[in-house]
Amino acid sequence: MASTSDLRKNLKILVDNEPYVIVEAQFVKPGKGTAFTKCKIKNLITGSVLERTWRSGESVDLADTENRRMEYLYAEGDHFVFMDQETYDQVHIEKEILGDDAQWLIDNLPVEVLFFNGRPVGVELPTFVELQITHCEPGVRGDTATGASKPATLSTGAVVQVPLFVNEGEWLKIDTRTGEYVERVKK
Amino acid sequence: MKEKFRPARLVRTSPALAQDAAGTVQLAGFSTAMREGDWGMLRREGEAWFLEGPIQATCRPFPGAEWSRLHRPDRLGRTRLDALRFRHRIVRRVREFFDARGYLEVETPLQVPSPGVETHLQAIPAGGGYLSPSPEFQMKRLLAGGTGSIYQICRSFRGDECGPRHNPEFTMLEWYAVGASSEDLRREMEDLVAYVQEREELPFPLPPPPWERLPMAAAFARWAGVEDLDASAADLLRQAGLAPREMTWEEAFFTVFVEKLEPRLGEEKPVFLTEWPASMASLARLMPENPTVADRFELYAGRLELANGFGELLDADLQRARSLADLETRQRLGLPAYPLDERFLDALAEGCPPVSGVALGLDRLVMLWWGADHIRQVLAFAQDEL
Numbered sequence: 001m002a003s004t005s006d007l008r009k010n011l012k013i014l015v016d017n018e019p020y021v022i023v024e025a026q027f028v029k030p031g032k033g034t035a036f037t038k039c040k041i042k043n044l045i046t047g048s049v050l051e052r053t054w055r056s057g058e059s060v061d062l063a064d065t066e067n068r069r070m071e072y073l074y075a076e077g078d079h080f081v082f083m084d085q086e087t088y089d090q091v092h093i094e095k096e097i098l099g100d101d102a103q104w105l106i107d108n109l110p111v112e113v114l115f116f117n118g119r120p121v122g123v124e125l126p127t128f129v130e131l132q133i134t135h136c137e138p139g140v141r142g143d144t145a146t147g148a149s150k151p152a153t154l155s156t157g158a159v160v161q162v163p164l165f166v167n168e169g170e171w172l173k174i175d176t177r178t179g180e181y182v183e184r185v186k187k
Numbered sequence: 188m189k190e191k192f193r194p195a196r197l198v199r200t201s202p203a204l205a206q207d208a209a210g211t212v213q214l215a216g217f218s219t220a221m222r223e224g225d226w227g228m229l230r231r232e233g234e235a236w237f238l239e240g241p242i243q244a245t246c247r248p249f250p251g252a253e254w255s256r257l258h259r260p261d262r263l264g265r266t267r268l269d270a271l272r273f274r275h276r277i278v279r280r281v282r283e284f285f286d287a288r289g290y291l292e293v294e295t296p297l298q299v300p301s302p303g304v305e306t307h308l309q310a311i312p313a314g315g316g317y318l319s320p321s322p323e324f325q326m327k328r329l330l331a332g333g334t335g336s337i338y339q340i341c342r343s344f345r346g347d348e349c350g351p352r353h354n355p356e357f358t359m360l361e362w363y364a365v366g367a368s369s370e371d372l373r374r375e376m377e378d379l380v381a382y383v384q385e386r387e388e389l390p391f392p393l394p395p396p397p398w399e400r401l402p403m404a405a406a407f408a409r410w411a412g413v414e415d416l417d418a419s420a421a422d423l424l425r426q427a428g429l430a431p432r433e434m435t436w437e438e439a440f441f442t443v444f445v446e447k448l449e450p451r452l453g454e455e456k457p458v459f460l461t462e463w464p465a466s467m468a469s470l471a472r473l474m475p476e477n478p479t480v481a482d483r484f485e486l487y488a489g490r491l492e493l494a495n496g497f498g499e500l501l502d503a504d505l506q507r508a509r510s511l512a513d514l515e516t517r518q519r520l521g522l523p524a525y526p527l528d529e530r531f532l533d534a535l536a537e538g539c540p541p542v543s544g545v546a547l548g549l550d551r552l553v554m555l556w557w558g559a560d561h562i563r564q565v566l567a568f569a570q571d572e573l
Contacts, residue, residue, distance in 0.1 A: 005347070025350075026350055027348065027349060027351075027352075028350075028445055028449065029307065029348060029353070030444055030445060030449055030492055031441070031444070031460075031463070031467065031485055031495070032307060032308075032467070032469055032495070033307060033437065033440070033441040033444070033467070034307055034441045035307060035347075035348075036442075036445045038445065053445055055434070055438060055441075055442060056307075
């Protein structure tokens with residue numbers, strides 16, 4: 001339980017039995033009256049954002065959440081298997097939970113797994129991953145004109161748009177939030 | 188270079204070149220006050236570099252935290268120092284306005300024996316008394332003493348109120364117009380805003396007055412669909428389409444207010460919310476023609492609560508009765524009991540001329556005109572910067 005004076009950015013709370021993180025908290029106290037805290041809260045599982053207002057003195061339940069550092073091991077049926085980097089426990093996580101993010105999974109990729117009431121509910125990838133191009137059309141030397149791009153298939157099967165000068169076999173840095181090419185990396 | 192703002196020296200004026208730790212850059216412009224060799228701050232706009240300054244000679248080339256705090260540009264490219272200079276201009280105009288109208292400027296103590304007994308007020312104890320949350324009591328004692336109309340620009344303190352629009356220590360502009368009605372005072376607020384807006388260049392002027400006067404009941408009807416403001420707490424919530432929750436009428440009132448009204452108040456044009464429920468009269472008299480509502484008003488602009496005003500209650504017995512009721516509520520809620528200000532009550536009993544008064548959050552007015560998202564942007568120091 002928390003009181004309304006504890007409501008601040010990044011606090012994880014329980015609303016309608018789902019875990020939320022406070023994105024924005026605003027103190028309001030209109031007309032010499034009761035104080036309120038108006039919050040923007042983000043659902044930790046679905047990512048949807050709501051507005052909620054609490055009256056001063058009301059209590060708010062804290063969400064039992066925990067972030068654990070894990071690394072990706074392998075896929076098994078409908079699940080991905082991750083290993084806790086501290087305890088070496090292995091955890092099966094439904095593929096659904098990762099959604100499109102699954103296309104960036106490579107062996108030993110470090111991730112943060114969000115547990116809610118002891119169950120894994122979310123997997124956060126590092127912002128950038130480095131992947132090798134397994135197939136793309138040959139590059140055009142010296143063509144660095146902006147705008148022009150071509151598709152490239154990566155070792156995980158993901159397809160991204162890359163500039164024309166990029167070649168098969170090269171390693172790329174990808175932004176996992178947008179799925180966009182960032183730059184070439186030397187390996 | 189990632190930083191958009193860094194110190195550099197003007198090495199040549201034609202062509203304009205500046206040099207800093209990272210090398211030499213060609214300038215698109217520099218402050219006219221600068222001479223070759225002066226240090227300034229490099230600012231980048233797109234591909235172009237500008238040098239602003241000069242930085243004082245005593246300042247080290249790579250300024251420390253204090254210098255950066257005042258010189259870091261906001262999203263509109265303006266610095267905290269710009270905001271402080273802007274604030275100074277505003278405060279000067281405000282004084283000019285009241286002085287020209289024959290008001291006497293007064294200064295009352297900030298450390299007081301009684302902070303008042305309002306239910307939702309948390310006073311900050313100081314030296315056996317409290318830091319003043321409002322200069323109201325002392326100013327009314329002056330009025331009873333026969334000062335005539337007075338104004339004051341002073342610090343006020345309210346513990347626990349902190350956020351983008353609140354700082355526990357803030358600046359209040361409070362004035363009392365002897366013989367004026369609350370409507371006279373609303374007109375005077377419009378005049379004040381118009382006076383400053385006509386004379387100063389403001390980044391975000393308010394829409395020019397006159398502004399709407401909206402009785403509270405009408406505001407509830409317009410934005411919350413509440414037709415009967417006197418209904419029970421549960422019914423108020425229901426009328427406003429909010430989920431039922433266990434609360435008092437006053438809590439329900441403010442819940443609807445915060446959820447439905449506040450996001451709309453002063454959205455396009457500032458608005459005076461008038462005729463507050465009698466139970467929220469505070470230090471206002473009841474309306475002579477309708478005692479179910481109080482002669483209290485608030486000015487909202489851009490969803491910001493800017494000012495609170497009263498046709499002042501001058502009946503000492505009624506004031507005492509209200510204060511005792513407030514104290515009782517505080518007790519029931521387990522809040523600390525504050526002493527009554529007996530000398531203020533004596534002053535009312537002695538006789539205070541008919542008067543209307545208003546308290547305006549000066550920081551907030553500056554915020555609106557400056558286009559600040561956070562009150563700290565218009566303060567020399569916010570509380571967490573001390």
